[in-house]
Amino acid sequence: MKRSPETRDKAVDPARAAARDTLRAVRERDAYANLVLPKMLRERRITGRDAALATELTYGTARAQGLLDAVIVAAANRPVDEIDGAVLDVLRLGAYQLLRTRIGAHAAVSTSVDLIRSEMGMGPAGFVNAVLRKISQRDEDLWVDQLAPSIADDLVGNLAFRYAHPRWIADVFADALGGSAGQLQAALAADDERPPVHLVARPGMITAEELALASGGDVGRYSPYCVYLPGGDPGDLDAVRDGWAGVQDEGSQLVGRAVTVADVTDDSGRWLDMCAGPGGKAALVAAIADIDGARLDAVEVSDHRADLIRKVVADLPVDVHVADARASGLAPGYDRILLDAPCSGLGSLRRRPEARWRRTPADVAELVVLQRELLTEALRLLRPGGVVVYSTCSPHPAETTEVIADVLGQHPEVEQIDARQLVPADHLGDGPHVQLWPHIHGTDAMFLAALRR
The missing domain is CATH 1.10.940.10 (NusB-like)
Structure with missing residues (x-):
């Protein structure tokens, strides 16, 4: 009772x-x-x-x-x-x-x-x-030894159990990592740990060095805007309260930065963030656009998330549009388009602790259809010489390399360029896309590819 x-x-x-x-x-x-x-x-x-x-x-x-x-x-x-x-x-x-x-x-x-x-x-x-x-009569290792599949019979299943992941997600990681058992174990172990808080210093407002000094943190390894917060509530920082900085994984910062540094011909200053809610990447891109004399259109299908964007990009050169990005009504001719597509989120499980137990393989199948439609529309809105950066917070091949290959097969006028040139990090693989990993880069498992019309 x-x-x-x-x-x-x-x-x-x-x-x-x-x-x-x-x-x-x-x-x-x-x-x-x-x-x-x-x-x-x-x-x-x-x-x-x-x-x-x-x-x-x-x-x-x-x-x-x-x-x-x-x-x-x-x-x-x-x-x-x-x-x-x-x-x-x-x-x-x-x-x-x-x-x-x-x-x-x-x-x-x-x-x-x-x-x-x-x-x-x-x-x-x-x-x-x-x-x-x-x-309490056994420690974790003894319980795992008793309950997990045997390493000899099912290595992936054993690792999935040991590092608290659904088996199907461990299979996805194994596929994306080329079948390496050592890489899989390292990825699952990193994903099973509580991640540090990453801050983003918005360009033109505060530098990473100034933010590190104010927060007591360390400047990030890769993003020129990143600071690693050692502890405490980031909301207590003046820079965060004033909108000069925000909480954003370093991998997401690298994605936002990539679309601003890609080589385009005769940039006219028309930039687009197609799936902009809740506004973290839009704020970073818009801060850079402000410095470069460009203007950003930010599209978001949800009224609530569009309001979040408006709050975070206040005083920046951004026009927020509430619309389905597949039919936004915007005129073609964009120089730079960021398409951070809705995805399974398998790359950010460490920051969304309950998400791994909610997602199913069926979710991915539905999302892939949407991702292809969005990328097709992004290419329609892109002008010749412009660049689309396609990203997902997922390493699932169905949401990443397979989407790119499928859409490129239907658009012979589009080429994939080497995205590694847009990301100031090491261990980026063979390209031309970039796949970041928690166990290698200390970031969420962000994927990005760059396409030029």
Whole structure:
């Protein structure tokens, strides 16, 4: 029986309660942890070490869900769909603490029991106590050895389980990495870690060096606009509050920069961002356009996301259009077009911890159709001598090289140029496209290709 709101959570740890409630929102409402948790921390005035603990527990538990569920099933001797959702949230949270943190077993179990007792009483609390005590008898490696497919019989399956990825995603990574087991293990391991926060210093407003000094961070390895934030809330920085800087993965910065440095003939200053929401890349491209005397059209199909773009590009030379980019009504003749196409997001799983358990192969098939249509329209809007940069936050060949090959086959007047010349990074492979990786470049797994008409 659930307790009344007046008696709930009086004896529970606020950081763990916030983590539990965020996990519940993810499970019940398909919410995004990185949107729910920061708001919850502010509303509950959870700061400092408690906020850091809540963040680690929330994102870590969401990221490792598949592995945790397998362990819970083994310890509870029942499938997860037969466990009450509220109980399962707490079991996942407790199992994560036991297997993947340095939190003591007694603290991990007792605080989890407190969480469920505060809501549901002694019966479910006893079940949580029994399951977590059984889980605590082995460490993560021993559970993996017991539950994962054997390396000899199924290496990819073993690695997928060990690094908490659905098997089909591990297969995609293996394909994109050319079948190298060592590269696959490194990619999955990097994807299974909490990533650092990357800041972007918007050109003409603040330099990366100035932002690094103000934030206490380090200038990025590749993007001339990137700063690695060592910790803390980026929203507390004056430069972020004033709109001079933002939070943006270095790989995304490299994509935005690429379209501005590509060689075009007689640039007239007509630039286009076809799928611009929520505005991070548009803001970077527009800041550079402002310096170069160009103007950016930013297209976004969603009213809400278009409003986000308007906020982030205020005072920059940008015209925001709410339209389907496949039929925007804009006149052809653009010099530079950025098409950061809607995709599966398999390249940013480390920053969206619950996403790996939501996506399915069927999602990719639907997206590929959209990606081809968008790229075809981008080429129609491009003038002779202009360049389209096509990008996805995915290494899936179906969304990357296969889309490029298919569209190029229908447009003999278009050539693919070497995108490696547009990206100031090393280990970029054989080209002509660029595929970034967390384990190689420390970025999201961004793909980009450059096409000239």
